[in-house]
Amino acid sequence: MTSQSIKSRAVDSLWVVGVFVAVCVVWEAAVKLLNLPLFVLPPVEAVIQDFLSDPSLFVTHAIYTIGVALTGFFIAGVVGLLLAVVIVSSRILERILLTFLALLHSVPKVALAPLFVIWLGTGYQPKIVIAALMSVLVIVVDAVAGLRSVDPEMVNLAKVHHASSPAIMFKIRFPNALPHLFGALKVAISLSLIGAIVGEYVGGQSGLGYLILIAQGSFDTPRAFAAVLFLSVIATVLFYLVVFAESLLVPWHVSQRSRTP
Known part of the structure; x- marks a missing residue:
């Protein structure tokens, strides 16, 4: 990684911290100026105190949620990429699979979650399925667009040199x-991550979604906000980990080369 890339990552980190601090400042100002009661919107100090009162509780539930989300993400990535390859290879399967995925994606996952709980139980399995279903369509659609956006002349040149279809797929299109x-x-x-939380809402006994649900039931607003805030930090970290992986694997792309500190 070049020094310019390191500087760019450092600038990104500073922006994230700055935005987080700005949100907290606006949040605290709204509580003070509007004189909001604790159960409506607790002050930032109360939320932080609730988190620090038992950080291991939040960390334990967060580990469960992250594990479910990453497993569903990995499954969606593998399945989505395989489906994209199949779709690019066959026009008939394209119509069938894309129609099926569009129909499946249009159904609210909150409506499907109770069915998965009935079929798979209340463990981590239904949550992983929901997490994967939430994200697989966007992977399929973008992967198909990418596989088809290759220059036709490059594909024709490869065919002239007797390149096989799998070689064209994995050495040129991919x-x-x-x-x-x-x-x-x-x-x-x-x-x-949203899918994991939905699964924990419907039939969970662990995870940040379950913790938020329990806090809501007891009107413990500071704890609910602490879990939500912790969840937002986790989501931000996971997002930037993907951004970091992108900078390592596709440094040649214009979107990476144009980044400046």
Whole structure:
């Protein structure tokens, strides 16, 4: 990694911290100026105190949620990429699979979650399925766009040199699709985390979603906000980890070369 890339990452980190601090300042000002009661919007100090009163509780539930989200994200990535390859290879399967995925994605996952709990139980399995379903369509759509955006002349040149279809797919189309794929992954990581939370709302006994639900039931607003704030930090970190992976794997793309501190 070049010194310019390191500076760019440092600038990104400073911006994230700055935005977080600005949100907290506006939050605290709104509580003070509007004189909001604790159960409506607790002050930042109360939220931080609740977190520091038992940080291991939040960390334990966060580890469960992150594990579910990352597993669903990984499954969605593998399945989505395989489906994209199949779709690019066959027009008939394209119509069938894209129609099926569009129909499946249009159904609210909150409506499907109770069914997965009935079928798979209350463990981590239904939550992983929901997390994967939340993010698979965006990966398929962007991967297909990337695989098809390769220059036709490059494909024709490869065919002239007797390159096989698998070789064209993995040596020409796939590298060309990486920028599109990482664009999808940056969206998918957040969607996977949302899917994990939805699963914990419906049938969970662990995770930050479950913790928020319990806090809501007891009207413990500071704890609910602490869990939400912790969840937002986790989502931000996961997003920038994907951004970091993108900078390592596709440094040649114009979106990376144009980044300046």
